[in-house]
Amino acid sequence: MGEKIRLTAKEKSELLIEGVVTVILLLLLNFAIVVMINQMIASSPQWQEAIFTIKSTLAFGPEHSWHLWSWENLFIGMMGVADAIVVYWRLIRRYHQMQMRHVISELHYIADGHLDHRIHLAVNSDLQRVVDSINALVESTVESMNEERRIEASKDELITNVSHDIRTPLTSIIGYLGLIEDKQYHSEDDVQKYVHTAYLKSKQMKVLVEDLFEYTKARQTTTKMNAQRFDMAAMLDQLAASFELEAEKRHIEFIVDSDPKPLMMEADTDKLGRVFNNLIVNALKYGKGAQHIYLNSEKIGNEVVVHVSNDGAEIPNDSLSQLFDRFYRVEESRSQETGGSGLGLAIAQSFVTLHGGYIYAESSPKLTSFVIHLPLRIGEQLAHNGKQGLTTNTSAATPAGEAH
Template sequence: MASEKIHLTTKEKSELWVEGLVTVILLLLLNFALIVMIDQMIVSDRQWASAIWTIKTTITFGGNHLWSWQNLFIIVMAVADVIVVYWRLIRRYRQMQLRHIIGELHYIAEGHLNHRIRLEVGPDMEKVVSSINALVDSAVKSMEEERKIEASKDELITNVSHDIRTPLTSIIGYLGLIEDRQYRTEAEMQKYVHTAYLKSKQMKVLVEDLFEYTKVRSTTTKLTLAKFDMAAMLDQLAASFELEGRKKGIEFDVHCDPTPLMMEADSEKLGRVFNNLIINALKYGKGAKHVYLSAEKIGSEVVVRVANDGQQIPTGSLNQLFDRFYRVEESRSQETGGSGLGLAIAQSIVTLHGGYIFADSNRELTSFVMHLPLKTGVTLKRDDKESV
């Protein structure tokens, strides 16, 4: 935005006039005092006066016009006086500018956080104004982030309360039936106990995931870094899920380039990421026949993909997959037993390593793609075109 000129008040204009007038009077008195002192010095020293007179008679500027040392002295003093008056007025004007800036700052401090100082000032004051505006921008941004954090906490509490209340209600209900002996047969009682047990496990998963999520989201979370072979890790993961995959008619396909693929990271936390992604593929990859695990070294990073050839994820849901408690299903049913925190945890862990993760889904494959630095501590920059 364009800067606005400072409009001086009547009082401030009067102050400038008084400042200028007082300065001129003081300078005239000073000049008079100097002239008197010098004149007295010349009179008291005739030899010096004679020398001055000799110089005086030798200084001629055109024609027969003769300039005395008094004329030169007066001109020099007049120039000096003009400079002093100008400096004093400029100094007072800058003080007035600063007064206006402070007034603007008080206006912002009163709660008008959208207001910015846009006064037309000199280069030095411009730095002050820019610093103040930058400070206000930073404070407003921090306040907005604080509000988002508070809103996020409220949302987290609401979602957790909802997800815990549902299984807890079932547990209390079934245990209440058993407590009141409202069952006809031993088999019916066992059914109630088994249902309460399953709901308890569901709550346990939610609490553990919630604990893990808050832990990896903390700024104080430290990674246990070590060198490991990503190719070997993916082979181990495929082997550990092979039996569960066979039950669902799903085969695992692992590919790494190069092999071995050595990198530095927290292998335990990354293992949690891959576990979450593979479990999601087995649970939600309807109609899938394959789960593909691949890792490729590209420059100073490793690109890891966990993909399946199951049902496509709707395009509108891709950007929300990593939100807490988000599920692609329209209902928040717990049929799959998930907490809705798995992908949020995965994203936080990948971010802790300085990398990023995104999802891509089409008719052929649904892929979760991670970009991780070969050596943790280097933050990768994401190219948004990759996620399209």
């Protein structure tokens, strides 16, 4: 409920003057009308006879000397009601104008930079709709400004993190190449060692740049989606086969299960392939002590739910909510050893979101799972977003290249 407007002394005087002036004008008007009617009656015998007849029919009391009606009484009654209505209407109109002035004053206060202020005044219904619209507009503006600040801060953070991650290998590359340039080596073996180290650091930079490009592309709402009809069960089988050699080196076994089988759905298979690649690479690199990686998919209503799980080390609870933040690392030293860019899960989340789905992680001492919910069909969503139309392909998609 809004706060009642407090009128100033000047405004109260305005209302008083408005009422007095209105009453005076109405009295003058009433007097003019009475004079005019008296003249009409005095100059017209027919009017006098009509009024006398009505008086006789409404007379009562001793010798019928009391009369309920006379044109004077009727006129005074009617004009009194009309005058009261006019006075009330003029005062209310002036009061509404004062309400408008107070609202405008509040609006100027907000426009001066007090964006945390809102208009809470008890005003008439028409003006209340305007006030509600103003408050909603200010709320929207403030939210947009805050979102802009968050985006700017996010960009600054991104630049800082990228600069830091690029500077580290770049410093090593320059350092080792500088040793070769200054001939600060003792043998050809030293030269080979320096060149090899610089090469590895260059590959690390290349991975970061590619992941950064993929991440920025995935974050764009205008990214086109090429949706195809495919078998999710077959796709998971192909993914397990493509990582089989890497898994054997780490003594890890893939276990794939789908219900139903085949599980037909529509999605951008290239982007989903990148999502699953990132999750499997993470499981291989960071699933310390894992013996199995489980790829499970099932149809639930109009959704396909996919679990990418491993039975390795548990992820701490306080890290679960931050896993999808870009450049976040549960263990900094471990990420340095594995050479990850810290963007893999952020890319996966962005691609899942583009499909109209969502992803989250859950972890226990027995199992760590990344759970993906995807719509069975994204054709309507693509049409709504004005994106590329569907193409039909009943074969399983080929997984994208290995992610880092």
